[in-house]
Amino acid sequence: MAKDKNIIIKLEHVNKKFGEKEALKDVTFNVSKGEILGFLGPSGAGKTTLIKILTGQIPSDLGIAEVFGKECIRLKDADYERIGMVLDDSGVYERLTCFDNILFFADLHNISRQEVHDVFDKVDLADAKWEKAGNLSKGMRQRLVIARAILHKPELIFLDEPTSGLDPLTAQKVHKLLFELREQGTTIFLTTHNMEEATKLCDHVALLNEGVIVEYGVPEELCRQYNEKNEVELLLKSGNTVRYLNNSECADKVADHFRKNEVVSIHSSEPNLETVFISLTGRKLI
Numbered sequence: 074m075a076k077d078k079n080i081i082i083k084l085e086h087v088n089k090k091f092g093e094k095e096a097l098k099d100v101t102f103n104v105s106k107g108e109i110l111g112f113l114g115p116s117g118a119g120k121t122t123l124i125k126i127l128t129g130q131i132p133s134d135l136g137i138a139e140v141f142g143k144e145c146i147r148l149k150d151a152d153y154e155r156i157g158m159v160l161d162d163s164g165v166y167e168r169l170t171c172f173d174n175i176l177f178f179a180d181l182h183n184i185s186r187q188e189v190h191d192v193f194d195k196v197d198l199a200d201a202k203w204e205k206a207g208n209l210s211k212g213m214r215q216r217l218v219i220a221r222a223i224l225h226k227p228e229l230i231f232l233d234e235p236t237s238g239l240d241p242l243t244a245q246k247v248h249k250l251l252f253e254l255r256e257q258g259t260t261i262f263l264t265t266h267n268m269e270e271a272t273k274l275c276d277h278v279a280l281l282n283e284g285v286i287v288e289y290g291v292p293e294e295l296c297r298q299y300n301e302k303n304e305v306e307l308l309l310k311s312g313n314t315v316r317y318l319n320n321s322e323c324a325d326k327v328a329d330h331f332r333k334n335e336v337v338s339i340h341s342s343e344p345n346l347e348t349v350f351i352s353l354t355g356r357k358l359i
């Protein structure tokens with residue numbers, strides 16, 4: 074049967090054991106071309122194990138794990154040319170300038186100097202080109218690592234916690250870059266502990282708990298589905314707080330308080346992926 078070219082990552086019933094420890098159990102989902110997939114789970118859930126399988130570093134025990142329609146464990150250099158990885162910040166040459174760090178990789182991949190300059194603009198690091206990499210802040214260093222990963226214009230990028238420990242402004246820069254890459258058709262597979270980030274960035278999320286995918290879907294839809302905590306809270310001039318479930322009857326009740334001029338403030342508590350995960354597993358994601 075012809076393979077679907079739009080499926081960039083295919084996972085069917087993937088299992089992985091380390092001794093008696095079942096790190097992944099029956100993991101099944103696909104990632105389509107040009108989508109951002111968020112892979113979420115608490116520490117020890119099995120995220121790194123799956124990334125290692127997908128990048129051909131370790132084999133699965135059972136099931137199908139394919140990238141670009143090819144078994145991950147059989148990926149060759151030509152396939153890796155189509156993949157970018159931001160798995161940690163190792164491999165940065167501290168004593169070289171940022172430019173020379175990237176140039177080193179450009180030479181390995183026959184990429185022009187102009188493209189090296191372009192990638193610095195893309196990650197908003199042009200001002201730091203001539204700085205020694207060892208002097209960079211955490212956020213700048215992360216963008217340098219991302220620059221290296223996207224330099225050869227890969228079709229698929231793996232990012233492990235791309236904004237962990239970054240200030241909100243730098244995290245926003247990374248988000249903007251990821252959206253631009255997606256616009257260009259790049260497929261992005263990322264892990265994050267940041268639920269807001271996952272909701273904002275990801276087309277789909279897969280929630281992993283103890284090696285099992287406990288839920289998969291569009292973030293907003295999952296939040297709607299696990300809706301029980303969606304409340305509207307009113308602070309009244311009397312000092313009392315009243316809460317209503319955000320359903321069809323709620324609007325009338327809220328309007329009534331406003332008509333009586335009783336309201337000091339109003340806010341709604343939206344369900345988020347954290348509450349989805351807690352209602353599924355009874356535990357927090359972090």
Ligand SMILES: Nc1ncnc2c1ncn2[C@@H]1O[C@H](COP(=O)(O)OP(=O)(O)OP(=O)(O)O)[C@@H](O)[C@H]1O
Pocket residue numbers: 091092094095096114115116117118119120121122123
């Ligand atoms: N090489 C290994 N040998 C034995 N056990 C392992 C090995 N690699 C992972 N494990 C175990 O498999 C489980 C999943 O680990 P994994 O590193 O994939 O989790 P993770 O979700 O990436 O966690 P974190 O968010 O902390 O990085 C853990 O219980 C871990 O101890």
